[in-house]
Amino acid sequence: MAPPTFGIEFITQKEVYFLIAFWVLLSTFCMYLFTQTPVGKMANAVRDNPERAEFVGYSQRWVRYVSFCAAGFFAGVAGALFAINYEILTEQNLNLNMSFQVLLATYIGGVGFFLGPIFGAILFTLLQTVIGLQTDLWALYTGLVFIFMVMFLPAGLTGLFAMHMIPIQLGRVGMLIKPYSKIFLPGLAFVIGIIALIELINHVRHHGEEQFMTLFWVEFDTTSFVPWVLFALMTIVGFYISRIFAKEVAEAWGEATFVEGERR
Amino acid sequence: MSVEALKLDNVKKNFAGTEIIRGLNLSVAQDERHAVIGPNGAGKSTAYNLITGRYQVSSGKVFLKGEDITNLQPYEVKRKGLSRSFQITNIFPKMSVFENVRCSLLWAMGYKYSFWHMVGNQSKLNNDAEEIIEELNLKDRRNTLAGVLSYAEQRALEIGITIAGGSEVILLDEPTAGMSVSETEYIVGLIRKVTEGKTLLVVEHDMGVVFDLADRISVLVYGEIIATGTPTEVKENQAVQEAYLGAAMEEH
Structure with a gap:
């Protein structure tokens, strides 16, 4: 066991909750700042039109590489918090299923909006926990919501708000x-x-x-x-x-x- | 004698064994407005793609201000001071007009892949972007998504993205294609204004625009330059009239 940090051992639910909440808020803030930097702006530009981005002086590969590194950094934060919360890490946390869930949450929330993945993650977790308690078929409903989104609301929930x-x-x-x-x-x-x-x-x-x-x-x-x-x-x-x-x-x-x- | 702003030395390009560009020689002097004309399929856009690194040349050399830029990546060519527009509008459709212009300024103003500057706080960057938007006459469209602009406005923005960052050599690919007379006037005026003191190479079908704008004209037919000269010289050139201009001139 490591010595406690400032006398806190992060064992009780409450301590862990506030630890995670702190890092989530801080990371969200840092992500927002990232979108406001030159490379963050160019990440949008590369998503929008990678070819033209090259003709304004940016290598799309480098822009994607920097974005990927930033994403990896925040995924690292998430992983550390996950380990503290669940105290177990298995192959399940790295498999395709997990990656797909993250992607699903992003699409439901809305690709291309800062708040999109946040809403998506909240909704997805609600589907998983609240509806998961009511029915065995929560995964089916998640899939149906996803199909509905792709067919009728490709911009996701945030896109629906933005449209209005x-x-x-x-x-x-x-x-x-x-x-x-x-x-x-x-x-x-x-x-x-x-x-x-x-x-x-x-x-x-x-x-x-x-x-x-x-x-x-x-x-x-x-x-x-x-x-x-x-x-x-x-x-x-x-x-x-x-x-x-x-x-x-x-x-x-x-x-x-x-x-x-x-x-x- | 000063060195040419842009020089093509026997540039060739094969696609699947077919020679599309067969030995292109072209030299554009500093601060010159040079037009390239030629029938459809003559290889004008291909030539642009070869100069700007979109395609790799099969043989030959491209020089920018005396420096060899043959087969560099598009972003490297841009960083060396050559910027181009596209025949088919090529903008960032889901970003606002302002963001389009600001993104085009970033590299030239030295921000590179920075993730420690906040673009909102960079007053010179934002002021320059505002100035370009004003020059483009798009001020009331500043926050509109580029994708919903009218065609003429998108073409103007296309030029704005191209000139942002102060490249010295500007390549425009059919800037007035598909435009009404009044829109053409607006774009030609814009080109005149924003390329002041720069070297301009323009591909254009509208002969009125070409003879109005260009100091010198090169005629490209089937992958070769058949004539280069002042507008008057080109107009009177027998080979040009036979190959291309005769038909086009009757329309005007």
Whole structure:
């Protein structure tokens, strides 16, 4: 055992928590500063257009190399904190699965935004812990969220917020409230319906011996056809109504973000 | 006699055994505005790509102010004081106009791969970027993402990125392609202004622009320079008229 640092041994949860919180905040701040340096700015430029970056005097390879070193530095901080928190490091912490999870969190949060990976990591951890307690299928839901993001929101959650800066700046955000609230209920019905169907199938296949299951705080009989029909109807009807309202949302969005003369 | 700003000495380029550039000799004097004209597929853009290190030359030499720059990397060529624009707009689309220009200034102002300067605090850097934006007439577009600018504005920004950092030799590749008459006037005025006291090599299809802008003209046909001279000389050159200019001049 190493001697305690300033009398703190970092054994209790509280001590470890504050240690990690301190380093996370400090590292986040340093990362932000990195984005404001010449090489940080050029990292953006290289991502945007690597060829042109070369023609303004920067070797894209060197820019990527420096970025990679910086990323490695912060990954090192994370690794040290991980070891203190879990007191164990195995092959699992370095395998593809782990790398994929980090990538997934980044994409869900939003690539290209400073806050993107932070939001992504928070949401991903919530999915893993909170939903992981409720259902065995959390990984499936994470995957579905990921597919949804890639298909409809390639800029991620942060990108979704950033998109709305345009109507907010133009003072037209009010135009979006009505179509958004219209699509909310059918959209919710669709999501609940499809989750319920997935959970029902999972229950019957893996816990078939238990006749009753609880979902969304309601207990029901899985052998009766009522929940099946109900959830299937919710899914189908929710989907169709959402699709109809989605057109209205798209139209309202076009109107709310239209700027005369831009993008000829 | 002062040394040429840019000199190509028997430069050749083969693509898969086909000779695209067959012995290119070109010399551009200091502070000269030199235009390269020629039909489509003559190798004008290829020549630019060879000078700036985008392609490797098969044989021959390229000299910048007497220094051999043959087959250097694009970023090395830029650091030696030669900067180019592109025929197809080549900007940083997801960055603001200001960031586009500021990034183009970084290397020339000596920041290199620094991660200890905060760009926001570098007043000379930011002032220079603002000045260039003002010169480009893009002040009210300062914070707009470059990708959503109008075509003419993007072309202006393209020129801004090229001249930022004060390169002495500027290569422009069809700066007015696809533009309306008024937009062309704006870009030509801009080119005149920002290349003052610099050496300019310009590839251009619009003969009005070429004869208006250039001190000397070279005619490139099928990978070879068939004539070089003042606009009047080139206009009267028999070979040029036959090969290219005759058809183009009738349009103007």
